[in-house]
Amino acid sequence: MNSAGARLAFDPAVLFKALFLGLVAIFVLVPLLATLLGGFKSLGELRVNPFGLPAQWEWQNYADILFSARYWQLLRNSLVISTLAVALTLITASMAAFTFAHVRFFGSSMLLSYLTLGLLFPAATAVLPLFIKVRDLGLLDTYFGVALPQVAFSLAMSVLLLRRFFKDIPYELLEAALVDGCSYIKFFRYVTLPLSRPILATVGTITFVNSWNAYLLPLVMLNTDALYPWPLGIMVYQGEYSSEWHLILAFITLTILPTIILFLLAQKHIVAGLTAGAVKG
Amino acid sequence: MARRIAITSPIGVAGExxxxxxxxxxxxxxxxxxxxxxxxxxxxxxxxxxxxxxxxAAWYSAFNWNGFGRPTNWIGFDNYRFVLETRAFWLALRNNGLIIAVSLAVQLPLALTLALMLAEKFRGAVALRMLFFMPYILAEIATGLIFSFVYDGDYGLVASIWRAFGAEPPHLLASTDTAMLAVLIVVVWKYFGFHMMLFIAALQSLDKNLVEAARIDGATRTQTLRHVVIPLLYPTIRLSVFFAIIGSLQLFDLVMPLTRGGPADSSNTLVSFLYNNGISRMRVGYGSAIGVILFAICVTFAFTYKRWFMRDE
Amino acid sequence: MRLLGKLGLAAAACLLWASSASADTTVKWLHIEVNPAQVKIWEEVARSYEASHPGVKVEMQFLENEAYKAKLPTILQSKDRPHIIYSWAGGVLKTQIEASVLEDITDSVKSGGYSDTIAPAALAAFTSNGKVYGLPTALSQVGFLYNKDLMAKGNVDASKIKTWDDLLGAVKTLRAAGVTPIVVGGADKWPLHFYWTHLAVRIGGKPAFDAALKGENGGFTGETFQRSGELFKQLVDLQPFQNGFLGFKNPQAVGYFGDGKAAMILAISSFYHTQRALAADKVGLSDDKLGWFDFPTVPGGKGEPSDTLGGITGWLITKGAPKEATDFLKFFISKDVQARLAAGNFIVPVVKGGEAGLNSAFMKQIAANLAKSNYHQNFYDQSLGPSVGRVVNDVTAEIAGGSMSPKDAAKAIEAAYKQGN
Incomplete structure (x- = not known):
């Protein structure tokens, strides 16, 4: 396509582009909209009219779930586990990253290499021994039994991201502070951390999203449904209402709602966080 | 934008x-x-x-152990032999291969094309980017459930399309012939937006002068794309491929609500195979052997890939 | 910071515990029953036990069948494990006993002549080396439930289905009449393994199974088991099952039958009742529309026609459970409660005299079948233990899906059995 063509009123390239983007948008949107709308239908209507707007809006499906203790309990459990994971990750990773960034000591690079081993494989590879370990620590069926391994597996990436950022804080600043009698710990607390809010937010976002959506670890570690985070809970719900799809769809919609709201509120942060987490190292 | 790869190997760090x-x-x-x-x-x-x-895992894999108490029944490398003799293992390996193939042949071109379209500024570009990225932030479990509805042979979207044409609706997830295909479509739906974002980020940090220079030199858009833009994106493409492969090796959450690896093990990935045959049966030794094999695949892949394709970075 | 972390950990742990400790003694009872009508009776029993035993609280917990099987090892090893759990006896129970996660309740069961009230064969299933680890609660038989209307529509006389070939003939006729012959929950796999195992029971009888366990006659690659696979394949080749059967979980399949969408289901006798709860309208098929015939015989088979495949289900007491748990269990498995459950036609009781409560012709017939059976084979996937049993399920699903030959299936089971575990 040459530049002369681009100026034509009906540029076939533009048309093609619009068509292509439209098709992809439909591909993405239809399952999501059908899920949202399906929750408003009766089972009978769902069968004959899965695509369109409901003939009769069944608010009851959503209301029943929203007023059930079960739904809120699942979200609360997820929130507890994810918050634990984020808090512990940020604390341990930022302390370690600070040390690697600013403190020179023998074996520093070796230890850092050791931590980066964690990037090489997914938690699933070691999930059985992990189960045994958590059992031996007496943490089976506790929030910590899920959160601690999640923290451990997110450490490698978090430490690398944080260390990279911390290193950009001029060393002279630290030297000057030390000469003035400020301790490393105070410097960390009052200079490094406040300066590093963006990267802490990024690391926090990655950890939170991973923990919020996690399924395998809670599946293996938890067995009391009172402790289930929502991905486990929704699978149980689906098992119970096996083919009452209108209820399942309403439940799915309500459980992904927090994610979508969060995403719409903080999209820039989340996109930046998730792609940066993937790209920087 | 830093182009260092996430998997900074120990060698990379030590080399500083x-x-x-x-x-x-x-x-x-x-x-x-x-x-x-x-x-x-x-x-x-x-x-x-x-x-x-x-x-x-390496230690336990030498035992026949049901996970109660302590392992005692030492059987050496037998668990590895058992794994390799299981048909479902090879099916799972094949399925992981299929996921990688689809990621390379379908997802990557799709993501790149969309990125090139959406990196330019026009009304709605940002909204579309966000829309395409949205599947990536949804939990795999939720995605799997949504699509198990889409594919449902009685109530699903696919079924109603078939019925509109007067045909008997298929149960895509219940047939050994179509289950994996159905999973692959969901994989593309879920992850293309992430790869698109990687490319958009890379495109936005490209040196605009190089592109400008090419245009001034009289290169057409296609020429500029092929000879300037794409080569500049190579590092990102390699990165995207890397994530596609690592992602496929980890895939589990998505498969469980869709098929649980079935029917008849036809849509297992390595991790769902590990779950179905090791964890849910509490065959700790056998499951650990699968884990060690998966670990070996991941590590070998990460190092080889870095050495062969990311040498210059 | 570490200290802080620890404090946080301790504080959170306190919070977790605080919420669960209230009554003096809480008996935690984990069940997998999906039929609300039956659960209601259980709850009433629990409440009446609480009323007569102040300070004891019985807490019911539910897990879905498949989830329960998958989670059982985790459940048994967590500190906060339930005290009473569901069991199908067999090899799975044996593994649990070996792992010493169960409580030896022999003394309590033997005391006061309680154990004499229970059918000896059923109690034996929960006894190992003279020690009792749990109590049986119900017996069940595997056979064909059928929908009389649909059979009539297809012009099939169910009372004439006696041999395997009769069944194949019926399937063909039904298909020709446009009726879905059989519904099965293929995604859960075990409903498919009933075909293979019941065929083995018919073809080889008890001797074949015992020989296979000892590794004689080629073990599970022996003729009986290969032929089971071949006959099963004959059925599969007729495409007897509903569309997408490999994607149906068992509750869905039972509901499908209850909705009147398929003529037959190879069922556990208790499905007679669960089909009502799982049907879309929660009503299901009424008694006059339901029929039953025993699994067909195989000409030349060594098994007696009266031999049965089915379950001996019961409850186990886990290690460290309070005495009240056993006490409650004995209360629960007593003549009164059993007669009450039998009266609701939920179970074929194991307590002597409990069967007097049975009031439907259907359940009486099942009870009679079980009474005259000399060889009651427990479900293979349970009796062979957790890992071998699951392989039996895997390969029968593979035969049904057409991805494995009967011969390879038999080989895979034998290989798994040799791997042990």
Missing amino acids: AAPQVAVRGPGWDGRFTVLILFLPPALLLFTLFVVLPIGE
Whole structure:
């Protein structure tokens, strides 16, 4: 396509582009909209009219779930586990990253290499021994039994991201502070951390999203449904209402709602966080 | 945008300039305090829950053990033999291969095309980017459930399309012929937006002058794309491929609500195979052997890929 | 910071515990029953036990069948494990006993002549080396439930289905009449393994199974088991099952039958009742529309026609459970409660005299079948233990899906059995 063509009123390239983007948008949107709308239908209507707007809006499906203790309990459990994971990750990773960034000591690079081993494989590879370990620590069926391994597996990436950022804080600043009698710990607390809010937010976002959506670890570690985070809970719900799809769809919609709201509120942060987490190292 | 790959191998880090020799003087005491206070929590957690379990997986894989008490029944390498003799293992391996193939042949071109379209500024570009990225932030479990509805042979979207044409609706997830195909479509739906974002980020940090220069030199858009833009994107493409492969090796959450690896093991991935045959049966030895094999695949892949394709970075 | 972390950990742990400790003694009872009508009776029993035993609280917990099987090892090893759990006896129970996660309740069961009230064969299933680890609660038989209307529509006389070939003939006729012959929950796999195992029971009888366990006659690659696979394949080749059967979980399949969408289901006798709860309208098929015939015989088979495949289900007491748990269990498995459950036609009781409560012709017939059976084979996937049993399920699903030959299936089971575990 040459530049002369681009100026034509009906540029076939533009048309093609619009068509292509439209098709992809439909591909993405239809399952999501059908899920949202399906929750408003009766089972009978769902069968004959899965695509369109409901003939009769069944608010009851959503209301029943929203007023059930079960739904809120699942979200609360997820929130507890994810918050634990984020808090512990940020604390341990930022302390370690600070040390690697600013403190020179023998074996520093070796230890850092050791931590980066964690990037090489997914938690699933070691999930059985992990189960045994958590059992031996007496943490089976506790929030910590899920959160601690999640923290451990997110450490490698978090430490690398944080260390990279911390290193950009001029060393002279630290030297000057030390000469003035400020301790490393105070410097960390009052200079490094406040300066590093963006990267802490990024690391926090990655950890939170991973923990919020996690399924395998809670599946293996938890067995009391009172402790289930929502991905486990929704699978149980689906098992119970096996083919009452209108209820399942309403439940799915309500459980992904927090994610979508969060995403719409903080999209820039989340996109930046998730792609940066993937790209920087 | 930094183009260092996430999997910074130990070699990469060790290769950095050695830190200056610490000068003993003001601050040594402080440094020492920091060392003994700041490092242990991370190292302890990491050792306890990441490194030890991998080592223990290797140890447990030599036992026939049902997970109660302690392992006692030593059987050497038999578990590995059992794994390799299981048909479902090879099916799972094949399926992981299929996921990688689809990621390369369908997802990557799709993501790149969309990125090239959406990196330009026009009304709605940002909204579309966000829309395409949205599937990526949804939990795999939710995605799987949504699509198990889409594919449902009685109530699903696919079924109603078939019925509109007067045909008997298929149960895509219940047939050994179509289940994996159905899973692959969901994989593309879920992850193309992430790869698109990677490319958009890369495109936005491209040196605009190079593109401008090419245009001034009289290159057409296609020529500029092929000879300037795409080559500049190579590092990102390699990165995207890397994530597609690592992602496929981890895929589990998505498969469970869709098919649980079935029917008849036809849509297992390595991790769902590990879950179905190791974890849910509490065959710790057998499952650990699968884990060790998966670990070996991941590590070998990460190192080889880095050495062969990311040497220059 | 580490200290802080620890404090946080302790504080959170306190919070977790605080919420669960309230009554003096809480008996935690984990069940997998999906039929609300039956659960209601259980709850009433629990409440009446609480009323007569102040200070004891019985807490019911539910897990879905498949989830329960998958989670059982985790459940048994967590500190906060339930005290009473569901069991199908067999090899799975044996593994649990070996792992010493169960409580030896022999003394309590033997005391006061309680154990004499229970059918000896059923109690034996929960006894190992003279020690009792749990109590049986119900017996069940595997056979064909059928929908009389649909059979009539297809012009099939169910009372004439006696041999395997009769069944194949019926399937063909039904298909020709446009009726879905059989519904099965293929995604859960075990409903498919009933075909293979019941065929083995018919073809080889008890001797074949015992020989296979000892590794004689080629073990599970022996003729009986290969032929089971071949006959099963004959059925599969007729495409007897509903569309997408490999994607149906068992509750869905039972509901499908209850909705009147398929003529037959190879069922556990208790499905007679669960089909009502799982049907879309929660009503299901009424008694006059339901029929039953025993699994067809195989000409030349060594098994007696009266031999049965089915379950001996019961409850186990886990290690460290309070005495009240056993006490409650004895209360629960007593003549009164059993007669009450039998009266609701939920179970074929194991307590002597409990069968007097049975009031439907259907359940009486099942009870009679079980009474005259000399060889009651427990479900293979349970009796062979957790890992071998699951392989039996895997390969029968593979035969049904057409991805494995009967011969390879038999080989895979034998290989798994040799791997042990």
